[in-house]
Amino acid sequence: MTKPIILPLFFLLITLITVDSQAQSQQLADRLFKVHETYREASLTQRRFKQKDILPLISKRQGNALYQIETVGESFEGRTIQMIKIGSGKKKVLLWTQMHGDEPTATMASFDIFNFLEGKNDGFDDLRKKLLDNTALYFVPMLNPDGAERYQRRTMQGIDMNRDAAARQTPEAQILKGLVDRLKPDYGFNLHDQSPRYSAGRSPKVATISFLATSYDYELSINDVRERSMQLIVGMNKVLQKYIPGQVARYADDHEPRGFGDNVQKWGTTLVLIESGGRVGDPEKQYIRQLNFMAILSALDKISDNSLTKENREEYYNIPENGRWVYDLVVRNATVRQSGKSFTADLGINRNEVNYANATKFFYYSKIEDFGDLHPQYGSQEVDATGLTIEKGKLYPTAFKNVSEISKLNALNLLREGYTYVRLAPDANTRALGLYFTTAPLHILRSGQAVPTGTPGLGATATFILKKAGKVKYAVINGFVHDLDDFNAEKGQGIVE
Ligand SMILES: [Zn+2]
Numbered sequence: 001m002t003k004p005i006i007l008p009l010f011f012l013l014i015t016l017i018t019v020d021s022q023a024q025s026q027q028l029a030d031r032l033f034k035v036h037e038t039y040r041e042a043s044l045t046q047r048r049f050k051q052k053d054i055l056p057l058i059s060k061r062q063g064n065a066l067y068q069i070e071t072v073g074e075s076f077e078g079r080t081i082q083m084i085k086i087g088s089g090k091k092k093v094l095l096w097t098q099m100h101g102d103e104p105t106a107t108m109a110s111f112d113i114f115n116f117l118e119g120k121n122d123g124f125d126d127l128r129k130k131l132l133d134n135t136a137l138y139f140v141p142m143l144n145p146d147g148a149e150r151y152q153r154r155t156m157q158g159i160d161m162n163r164d165a166a167a168r169q170t171p172e173a174q175i176l177k178g179l180v181d182r183l184k185p186d187y188g189f190n191l192h193d194q195s196p197r198y199s200a201g202r203s204p205k206v207a208t209i210s211f212l213a214t215s216y217d218y219e220l221s222i223n224d225v226r227e228r229s230m231q232l233i234v235g236m237n238k239v240l241q242k243y244i245p246g247q248v249a250r251y252a253d254d255h256e257p258r259g260f261g262d263n264v265q266k267w268g269t270t271l272v273l274i275e276s277g278g279r280v281g282d283p284e285k286q287y288i289r290q291l292n293f294m295a296i297l298s299a300l301d302k303i304s305d306n307s308l309t310k311e312n313r314e315e316y317y318n319i320p321e322n323g324r325w326v327y328d329l330v331v332r333n334a335t336v337r338q339s340g341k342s343f344t345a346d347l348g349i350n351r352n353e354v355n356y357a358n359a360t361k362f363f364y365y366s367k368i369e370d371f372g373d374l375h376p377q378y379g380s381q382e383v384d385a386t387g388l389t390i391e392k393g394k395l396y397p398t399a400f401k402n403v404s405e406i407s408k409l410n411a412l413n414l415l416r417e418g419y420t421y422v423r424l425a426p427d428a429n430t431r432a433l434g435l436y437f438t439t440a441p442l443h444i445l446r447s448g449q450a451v452p453t454g455t456p457g458l459g460a461t462a463t464f465i466l467k468k469a470g471k472v473k474y475a476v477i478n479g480f481v482h483d484l485d486d487f488n489a490e491k492g493q494g495i496v497e
Pocket of ligand 1: 100103192193194
């Protein structure tokens, strides 16, 4: 008689315990999210920082009993690469960031984590003690400083070091392999940024954080090592959903025999890949940095007490894969006139970043990257051009001596008359010969630069007008939309080509 009662009670108890531990995880994550502002490293404010910006943050910690700082090697160009050890526990965790030079979000978060671990009397002392007693954290921030110097993915040698885990022709890859061999870490965090334009599954939302429990073989097998990686990801996904609902995704898990993630997993370390993606309105990824801080510390908490094993690895597969491309701008249903005929097309436009000022700053250069039926795809910004005709803008008849003279023009009047292009005189004073930007909402052409011909289409710079009943309604200049009925010249992100 008792059995039928006891069994459901037992499952009820298990369910209650699980719900309770999930509530605790969320509570901790929420508190970490909140406290981030206190520990945000104030000297890192945007993505284009270099090794010289983080060296003082490392050297000021020399002599602090919390840390052991060790030089682990040199980049190809001779920049010293350092490892920062914190904690004295048995579980070894190796965390490296920015093996791709233009992927700095987790580097910023790492210094926030150091600041946090130095704090006290803020309600987190128990967590700090638990982390430092049970784990030894080995951080290698900015593994590819030469790439960061140029804000480029690849190393100075032109090699993608995440495809160099097997051949190891870069000193940076040799350093990482050496550390994995020497430390034999139980856990590894391979911290990256991905394109900000992946959607989470088929949704219109961009993937703000993507995860991968890397595969150690082509069969995508799951051993204990990889299972723990899935469990860690399941835990991080749960706490992130509150902040970025529907915007967590997972990278396709095809085995990459040259990748570090795949090989480290194969060499026996539970490896978690975290990719910081995109978020509309957060181009410098400061919110995503805060999410990194919260998610990484949450995961370290679960490593420190082994509570990660309570997560169900099957839930890993419920996370949607990185999906289709989300364009920065989609113009829908524009009427295109070509060769005396008329048809409807969508335009997929991306605003690509171009480095300048020694790769400390960037401007946007926007291209029409797809043209035709884009109904399954989305834009972070969308313009409904139903009933509007797309046309190439006209060239203003006067040439100017310099960009600042052009900036003084009444851009709204020009755009209303259909002028999108303004030319610089042959003797014009321009800062540089290459591509440059202007705050004027106009498309400036250097002398000798041909005026685009034909209907704006695939591959063209995203400058055109959209007319309604013969009147210009929208001007799109370098991928930025200007509604002429609600015009704001301040929003200019023009281009000098
Ligand atoms: Zn990367």
